[in-house]
Amino acid sequence: MTEPDNIHVPTPDPGAVAERAASAVATTATRSAKIVIAGGFGVGKTTFVGSVSEISPLSTEASMTSAAAEKDDASKVDTKMSTTVAMDFGRLAVGQDIVIYLFGTPGQSRFAFMWDQVSLGALGAVIMVDTARLDDSHAAIDYFESKGLPFVIATNSFPHSPLGSPEQVRDALALAPHVPVVNVDARERSSVKQALITLIEHLLVLRAQAAVAPPATALV
Numbered sequence: 001m002t003e004p005d006n007i008h009v010p011t012p013d014p015g016a017v018a019e020r021a022a023s024a025v026a027t028t029a030t031r032s033a034k035i036v037i038a039g040g041f042g043v044g045k046t047t048f049v050g051s052v053s054e055i056s057p058l059s060t061e062a063s064m065t066s067a068a069a070e071k072d073d074a075s076k077v078d079t080k081m082s083t084t085v086a087m088d089f090g091r092l093a094v095g096q097d098i099v100i101y102l103f104g105t106p107g108q109s110r111f112a113f114m115w116d117q118v119s120l121g122a123l124g125a126v127i128m129v130d131t132a133r134l135d136d137s138h139a140a141i142d143y144f145e146s147k148g149l150p151f152v153i154a155t156n157s158f159p160h161s162p163l164g165s166p167e168q169v170r171d172a173l174a175l176a177p178h179v180p181v182v183n184v185d186a187r188e189r190s191s192v193k194q195a196l197i198t199l200i201e202h203l204l205v206l207r208a209q210a211a212v213a214p215p216a217t218a219l220v
């Protein structure tokens with residue numbers, strides 16, 4: 001797989017990843033789940049993972065270069081000095097038994113070649129959206145729809161962004177009626193936890209529906 005030639009993507013330090021993975025499994029947890037945090041550039045993915053992670057999140061941020069600035073319009077993003085070039089990684093324990101691993105994707109669609117790796121084995125995704133830049137979320141929505149990976153939409157609380165109702169956001173993004181839409185403040189742990197709970201409840205509903213659905217052969 002070739003790397004886009006317009007940016008140098010630093011390789012995450014494998015030692016750092018292994019160290020965090022080791023600390024992540026050093027719990028009594030017997031079950032784990034992987035959740036992806038996706039969305040466009042500057043929507044708050046790194047902030048989201050950092051707010052809720054119980055380990056100091058691994059974040060492969062790089063300072064924005066003038067080359068990147070030509071591609072990524074940071075003027076629409078508050079105080080954006082760096083950008084995620086590989087992924088964010090965080091961990092959250094739920095009770096004694098379950099540990100959730102959070103993987104944040106790089107937002108720019110030119111890094112879409114990495115999304116398959118980041119999404120491998122995930123239960124579902126939170127797609128973060130800035131309501132001032134709805135178009136930036138289409139790539140992530142299209143990606144998870146095409147993979148059949150369940151997701152919820154989390155509109156982030158930026159001062160410049162219109163506060164649409166969930167129905168307005170759903171219409172604007174042409175979402176299926178069953179996709180939950182929630183508002184988050186990515187800086188607030190309780191708000192981020194609520195978004196994750198919404199995703200987990202959505203996954204449970206989908207699972208229950210799949211369990212009662214007639215087998216495909218009943219249709220022929």
Ligand SMILES: Nc1nc2c(ncn2[C@@H]2O[C@H](COP(=O)(O)OP(=O)(O)O)[C@@H](O)[C@H]2O)c(=O)[nH]1
Nearest residue numbers: 041042043044045046047078079157185186187
């Ligand atoms: N006002 C406000 N700013 C936020 C919020 N979430 C993130 N930010 C800021 O928005 C900028 C982009 O966030 P970041 O997490 O790097 O976005 P990413 O590119 O999606 O990872 C940073 O300066 C954050 O401090 C939020 O909920 N409210």
Ligand SMILES: [Mg+2]
Nearest residue numbers: 045046083084
């Ligand atoms: Mg980031």
